[in-house]
Amino acid sequence: MTSLDHPRLSGLGRNPAAPRDVLVRLAPHRAGRHGMALRRGRLEDAVAEALLEHGDDSAVGLHGDRISPAMRRRIAGHPDPAIRDAYPDFVRGMVDREVPIGVDALEEAYGRPRAALAGATSAGLRAAVARAWYDRPLTVQAELLADPDPRVRAAATERRHPGVPPEWRERCLTDPAVRANVARYVPLTSEQFARLLRSGDEEVHQAVAVNPHLSAEMVARLLDVDDPLVRVAVAQSRHVDAETRDRLYALVEAARAAGDIDAKVALGWGFAEPDWLREAPLDERMTYLECRHTPFRRVLASCHDLPPEAWDRLDDDPELVVRRAAARRPDAPPEVLEGLVRAHGDVSHVRPSYVDHPNFPRHRLRTFVDEPNPHVRHLALRDPELPVPELQRLAAAAEPFVRRGVARHPNVTDALLEHLLRDPDPQVADDAAANPALRPTRMYAILTAAGL
Numbered sequence: 001m002t003s004l005d006h007p008r009l010s011g012l013g014r015n016p017a018a019p020r021d022v023l024v025r026l027a028p029h030r031a032g033r034h035g036m037a038l039r040r041g042r043l044e045d046a047v048a049e050a051l052l053e054h055g056d057d058s059a060v061g062l063h064g065d066r067i068s069p070a071m072r073r074r075i076a077g078h079p080d081p082a083i084r085d086a087y088p089d090f091v092r093g094m095v096d097r098e099v100p101i102g103v104d105a106l107e108e109a110y111g112r113p114r115a116a117l118a119g120a121t122s123a124g125l126r127a128a129v130a131r132a133w134y135d136r137p138l139t140v141q142a143e144l145l146a147d148p149d150p151r152v153r154a155a156a157t158e159r160r161h162p163g164v165p166p167e168w169r170e171r172c173l174t175d176p177a178v179r180a181n182v183a184r185y186v187p188l189t190s191e192q193f194a195r196l197l198r199s200g201d202e203e204v205h206q207a208v209a210v211n212p213h214l215s216a217e218m219v220a221r222l223l224d225v226d227d228p229l230v231r232v233a234v235a236q237s238r239h240v241d242a243e244t245r246d247r248l249y250a251l252v253e254a255a256r257a258a259g260d261i262d263a264k265v266a267l268g269w270g271f272a273e274p275d276w277l278r279e280a281p282l283d284e285r286m287t288y289l290e291c292r293h294t295p296f297r298r299v300l301a302s303c304h305d306l307p308p309e310a311w312d313r314l315d316d317d318p319e320l321v322v323r324r325a326a327a328r329r330p331d332a333p334p335e336v337l338e339g340l341v342r343a344h345g346d347v348s349h350v351r352p353s354y355v356d357h358p359n360f361p362r363h364r365l366r367t368f369v370d371e372p373n374p375h376v377r378h379l380a381l382r383d384p385e386l387p388v389p390e391l392q393r394l395a396a397a398a399e400p401f402v403r404r405g406v407a408r409h410p411n412v413t414d415a416l417l418e419h420l421l422r423d424p425d426p427q428v429a430d431d432a433a434a435n436p437a438l439r440p441t442r443m444y445a446i447l448t449a450a451g452l
């Protein structure tokens with residue numbers, strides 16, 4: 001966490017090259033403690049002890065592999081309950097608020113194995129385990145599906161895995177707490193489908209519409225449901241012909257034009273995709289190459305066995321999402337990857353990024369310094385050997401996120417770091433102080449200037 005008032009201290013706290021004595025001297029200052037909370041790896045015992053001595057707000061972060069077994073025992077026996085129980089209380093608070101938290105954290109905080117926690121007295125804890133223990137065995141899943149508390153049953157059915165055993169499907173499909181969850185992914189009999197359709201529950205109808213196991217007859221019965229989310233899901237079914245698909249999309253597009261929020265969400269948020277297309281024979285998939293509806297071309301572009309003529313078309317698709325999907329194929333040409341990134345930048349929420357693609361011409365990254373778009377120009381910093389003159393140019397950028405990139409760069413000079421440590425944007429100064437290239441003498445000078 002960047003301290004707005006003391007960014008150099010918070011940055012120094014997370015600097016992986018900071019010596020032990022620097023961290024110990026930082027511990028009395030809240031900004032330093034906040035920075036150390038973001039450090040990766042294990043803290044030395046002396047540093048953990050200093051954190052405990054100077055701020056009980058740090059105790060919540062001292063747990064697991066972050067500290068040594070000896071320090072864990074030290075905290076477990078600490079006379080101050082605010083320190084002794086800091087992490088368990090934090091986890092319990094997350095459970096009470098129904099905030100998802102990892103199953104390892106649950107085991108550590110409650111001191112019991114996950115199998116035992118699945119049968120805990122607290123329904124909130126059982127629900128937390130159901131949300132966090134993704135690979136639980138079916139025996140545990142059955143216990144959760146039979147739980148008397150609807151919150152637990154709902155949590156146990158949120159995901160497709162570990163799934164609902166066949167003998168449990170009928171019971172779950174008649175349980176108001178879980179039927180919408182389960183209707184999304186279990187195979188349905190004709191009777192079950194009809195009952196769900198008669199429920200009149202909008203959420204249930206939307207769940208049924210995205211079920212990948214629907215028969216052609218079931219899909220046909222959904223055609224008249226006046227719900228944009230249902231219509232888009234039905235339009236993407238394998239059982240719908242092109243004319244019907246166009247009609248359904250036209251209805252939703254007209255509703256969006258009239259200001260219908262549900263229609264806007266159905267068309268723009270991409271909740272459903274024609275995933276079945278990936279498994280279709282190549283000849284069938286190729287018939288969707290010129291489909292007017294973007295989701296079909298996007299799914300087609302995610303296949304890796306298409307002929308060259310298909311890639312020529314998809315690499316030049318009018319929709320960016322399709323071009324980006326096509327560029328993720330293993331043999332994407334270097335010029336396609338570079339052109340896509342140069343025109344539209346990279347993506348930060350999907351890994352690996354396009355710059356990290358094995359075929360991306362990384363030797364071309366430094367030429368991005370001349371691009372007018374700052375988000376594209378910023379990608380030049382992905383070159384770890386970017387020359388100092390280019391770093392100096394980027395350090396003068398008007399955009400703080402570009403200067404932050406320079407402050408984190410491994411090839412940054414002492415002079416540039418010194419300049420960035422004085423940057424008016426706190427996050428830039430924080431990143432400069434966190435750069436492992438910062439010399440220890442400069443670290444000590446920062447501490448001295450802060451009276452530490």
